[in-house]
Amino acid sequence: MMWVKVELKLFIWVLLVLSLVNLCIGFDPVDNYLIDCGSSTNTTVGNRVFLADSTNSPILSTPQSIFANTSTNSTSVTYGLGLYQTARVFNGTSVYTFPILKHGRHWIRLYFFPFVFQSVNMSMAKFSVSAQNFALLANFQPESDSVVKEYSLNITSDNLVVTFKPAENSFAFLNALEVVSVPDELITDDAEKVDKSGKFQGLGNQALETVERVNMGGPLVSPTNDTLGRTWLPDQDFLLHKNLATFVSKIGAVKYAAGGATRDIAPVSVYGTVTEMNSADDPNSNFNVTWSFDIDSGFDYLVRFHFCDIVSMSANQLIFNVFINTVLVYKNLEPSQIEANLATPFYMDFTTGLSGSTKLLVSIGPSTSVSDAYPNAILNGLEIMKMNNSKGSLNGAGSGSLTPGTSSGSKTTIGLIVGVIVGVLVAVVLVLVLFLFCRKRNRKLARANHSKTSWIPFSTNGVVSYTTGKNFGNGGIPFAALQEATNNFDESLVIGVGGFGKVYKAVLGDGTKVAAKRANPLSQQGLTEFRTEIEMLSQFRHRHLVSLIGFCDEHNEMILVYEYMENGTLKGHLYDSNLPSLSWKQRLEICIGSARGLHYLHTSAAKATIHRDVKSANILLDENLMAKVADFGLSKVGPDLDQTHVSTAVKGSFGYLDPEYYRRQQLTEKSDVYSFGVVLFEVLCARPVIDPSLPREMVNLAEWAMKFQKSGQLEQIVDPKLAGKIKPDSLRKFGETAEKCLSDYGVDRPTIGDVLWNLEYVLQLQEAVVPNDLNEDSTINIGELSPQVNNVTNGETRLGVSTVNDLSGASMSQVFSDLVKSEGR
Template sequence: MKSSYQIWIFVLFFSFTRNSIRVRSGSPESNSVSYMLSCGASGDATDADGRKWSPDTKFLSSSDKSATATAQYQDPSLPSTIPYMNARIFNAASSYKFTVPSKTRFWLRLHFYPSTYNNLDPSKGIFSVVANGFTLLNNFSASITAKALTMAFIAREFSLTPVESGVVNVTFTPSAEQRGSYAFVNGIEVISMPDIFQQAAALVGYSDQSVDVQSSCLQTMFRLNVGGQAIPPNNDSGLTRTWYDDSPYLFGAAIGVTNEAGKNFTIQYSKDVTQDIAPSDVYSTARTMGPNPKVNQNYNLTWVFQIDANFTYVVRLHFCEYQINKVNQRAFDIFVNNQTAQAGADVIGWSGSQGVPVYKDYAAYVGDQSGDEEIWVALHPSISMKPEYYDAILNGLEIFKVNDTSSNLAGLNPVPSAMLVKAEEEEEDKRVASTGFNFGPLIGGIGGGVAGCSLAVAIFAFVQTKRSKAGGIHARSGYWLPLYGHSRTSSGRSTASGKSNATSHVSSLAAGLCRHFSLWEIKHGTKNFDESQVIGVGGFGKVYKGTIDGGTEVAIKRSNPSSQQGVHEFETEIEMLSKLRHRHLVSLIGFCEEDGEMILVYDYMANGTFREHLYKSNKPALSWKQRLEISIGAARGLHYLHTGARYTIIHRDVKTTNILLDENWVAKVSDFGLSKTGPNMNQGHVSTMVKGSFGYLDPEYFRRQQLTEKSDVYSFGVVLFEVLCARPVLNASLPKEQVSLADWALHCHRKGTLHEIIDPHLKGQISPECLKKFMETAVKCLSDHGTDRPSMGDVLWNLEFCLQLQELPGGLVVAENKANDAYATHTAMLGIEEEIANMQGDEQSQNVVFSQLVNPKGR
């Protein structure tokens, strides 16, 4: 027997328009209903968003012997006391009865807050829910689910088939397998919905088979606005659906680019696709693969979803072209679970015109033979179609679970990890000790959500554990869910473990763009910060090698717990990196801010820092070509910060320890704790306190306390000499004139003896033409005045020229007469340049991406 572990979590209450009609039981003449019941409440009540909830008493069967109760503890992440603080408790099977229009589909939404009611043990709240013969939940434990998903409260949405009688019975039954079990519910919504499932869904892998969605009962698993912001219910044409951000489900670093139609662009709905299918906000934003056709042909744009096994799922993809207007300009293949769902998809070919939305439904059965229990959706340019642009597009995505042949939709309960259970027990012990009164095992207080804005920007948690069975209740392991929150009703931020943190240093926008780890996840991944896991120490604190999600290697940077000096650096790192994605920038996976800890989680860089491969280590010396390629990669990352992101970003701490190397020796610029947003068009600098690392610090910045992007150029010039000479930038053991590498290198260059201080390991490796150009570039970077230094784009051009000179000495003719801004030349060499679109949506900055696709030229 099962209870579903994975659902679409609607953290907001699904706002309704205030003038919507509330139909009483026994009003068959109306073609719509909207019931919002606060179960166990004694009268009408209004939630924090101003919506009215009614008591549930008149909808209960006459034989009902249930009890009402109030939760003994209010979790700080609850968006409102209504409907979650009141509950209806059932000790025997009991039913609600609703009058609905016949032959009309409707949403059924159930809300649960597993807290302590009437001194009942939350762990005994195990029950089933059946609606008109369909099993929606079976041996469902809200307590277990809240623990495993680190959520304080749970909401589930079902789309039920029309009923001829016009009556819907929803029955709650305590589990027969658990002695002393009971059922409860905090809120119920019954909402009429249009019939949006009129077409059969093609069964992937079977050309002649389809799934009849119209006659099926469905559970909403995911509903995503791809490439755009979350859409709240009151922006969904009165249909009260919530569309969430898709970024938590993207697979890998190749996440494409997001874009938006112009403000004056109008979505042209048709009789087949109306706003009932999806609101215009879904169709006016999209995620595409990017402007580089060669890159696009070598990767898939992929989303991964964790689901229940042994069910059929309908994957609905929403499309609308607002960038191109001809057939075969953009054609792509669609894959669902590694099987071709659609070859040569052409949105213009389907819709016939720009701005006309279409959707496609595909069905896939997911068994448990492989144990993965996932749905993968991938897009790839159609090579065989030879389109004008090798690209793909997606505007929206929904996934629905279809009832099985026994009219069942119930999955399995998730399994909380042992670390989580222990953490909750410790938390409860602390709370009881501090208050002197035991409120019981407060699952709701411990399994908190992540606070966010009312638009509910998403972050996610993905945990893999082994399948197990405990206490007679079937358990399911593995989940991948976004954790949403609501900040307007809580004075502080609620962490993923449910602990309120009123001194959060991270904006809700930045927090919504990356994953929020709980402290127990971090401790588990680092073996409780075992010293054997330490792979580095910096100004912020120690860096640990760790694992997440059952084995993924990550780098975990932990601030010194006894110091608050890293607060600004912690905040800046998240604010900067959460909005940037680039091949040569280290990827920030997420953060943890709990119990005074400030922890950052990054992709693991297998080859460590650039410096440890240059000197002061036992590692083999890098070849000159390797050093040159790594320098070029770092220059690309810095060049992107200066000119490719929405605003100029000045790194302010460029050095070889902040250039990391992945397993393929690709350079990644890291450590954005000191970074600053650059000056605007009317101001050439940023006035700020001098910060950075001695030896790399721009002397002009030090003198004038005026920061420009040329300060990064100076620091990078020091890096270039570090690469060439393989010695520390400051060495107090040397004679005074040699202590500073920058000063000594410039001195040697003036005297014509620079070749004497080159790393002996490079003897005979560097071609004279390459060496001359490299030294010339490094010297220009160290010019005393910023105006005399090259731009980062010019530095990149020169280094790429050096590589060509090295590979083809004497045989290469390259025109060196170039404009000061060589950005157009550089962009063609940069590879993937992917930026998460600013969440506030600037039309010009977002549309410029596609302008390069149509007119390939420098940004």
């Protein structure tokens, strides 16, 4: 082993020494890995040297890779053409492990150019990339030309792990790779919020992806002319109205001041050029100069403005306003009040909050409150960086590393590989012994464990279940019994995959069908969610909530066992073409059942329980298509009676997340109502809530559907399988209900009880029990409605009032509570 360690240390030393060759004046990175993937020789790009890719690189673990090359040139390459002429191709999960000498923020730059190699077009590749616990790319398919993906991560461990995972029946590739230290002062820990609700804290822990980096009024700035190897694009292509802007260049005038912006913040070629208002010496000019940028919806963005007053002849001549998405983020900005000397650079950071749009607008314009100031406004540079979402993702997909054991423990990759091999051999022997042992005794162990467990059995719907008291650390169902029930967790029995882990169809020893949800050791939804699920489902019993049969907490395994739902998820029935299409009545009944389950959560105790992850994948259907709400791992007990909300970290699913909850981190029952409103439109349209393959205006279902609802054209986006089968009144009322659920502010949304009442009415309109559409201010006699409303729960509680108003106008949560509470009790 001694020669292996010496070889690894020598490789790392040579890599560091060679890659530190950087002639730029400025920051000298401690960690500076530059690799030309697939190349057998070093490649010099400007003043930087990208090292040849070693066939047996000790920092790369891969089952097999291919070195590819091409002589084709990419016409769009403006920097480092040689880097795009070779690539390393991966046919399996592959891991780069970079030793980190200095903790802190690092660049990760990934170079892609999908050329044709041996008749294979690499644009057909489809793969994911993660680093540490952040998902950088998911199901990425490179376009036809070159692209550089730049990320910035705060590394607090001794190793940075970058993982490439090809999609099934596909491959991954990489042309070049950079891992480079970043100055500590480049990203501070806070920034102003666009909504002016205070400062955003914790930027230092955010993973960032560079969306755009723009040099206003100047030419392209290549990595060679930037101390941190960044690329700054000209701003002309982003200007909405080029005739409103003019450009000035005075690079020699820039004076960096102590304690202010440095060359590492932005180079002199950025601060020395500017885009300003083209006012043509008109003192009455009053317009904004605006730039438009493409972004991904559903993310927060860090927007950095770079300013340097190189246009004024003296102080106090320049006063202007700054806008993000038409919001005034800085009023009466006067550069001479921030930096006393002219031509002295400074910058400002803002966070946008959750963006529901695919466009980000940045504008500058003259101040209207200062009459003696000549109308002008300037901008020297701009950076837009996407911030990771609550799941640690920069692409909207799930979070976390793609391979285990990638954080910080190993001293060397060789040691890790050897350890894994030895561990696997030992594990194989132990598994064989355990299997033979368990094969003989698992049934006895299961019966013995059931007789000693603290779980108390009782019957629900004819199925024997087990519920737990406060102490659930000892488990309830032996791991050996679940191994047998799932045929040792056979992949063919997987019926679902979520953030917690995989769900398996299983049959217990007594013949009971169950669903076993097994925790993935890489999941961020670990022990906390495991305990939360058990605690929640131990308190609640309701026909529209999935029942917990038991759990297992042995051998570092966390497994939750539920009643088996024969017809799977609502999501599967909406999207899976192999399943029968649901009728409109069936869909309404499923929505009504789901609303009943949520209403029980919100009202059955002194404090409401907020589900926090309402979505179609968490609505399950039994053999009769009766809906049951599932997955309570993110659930939260609601506020006390004298409070309006619970302050908590944002969790939920992308596309369903309440934007007000995301902005304020204040959770209420109305957050569930918003998510349920998204589900309603999902049920109506039978399409994913987020679909990046669609045109931009259609990507987000909630936004797209609301446009049609507000314009009175909802029938145009109904699932084609329902075309002509929904009565107009039923569709109108359904659309109104969903629209109210998606109100921007929680106070404007109905309670889930109100939603439930309206959905029952929607069903009545579809069933044509009510002969004529009722006016919003009319009254209806409950006796005229079908038994579905008169006897909401198959003969249980009757409503003790004769007339009620249609809930389009009035809240009926209290009345409706009387209808459903007896069912939940």
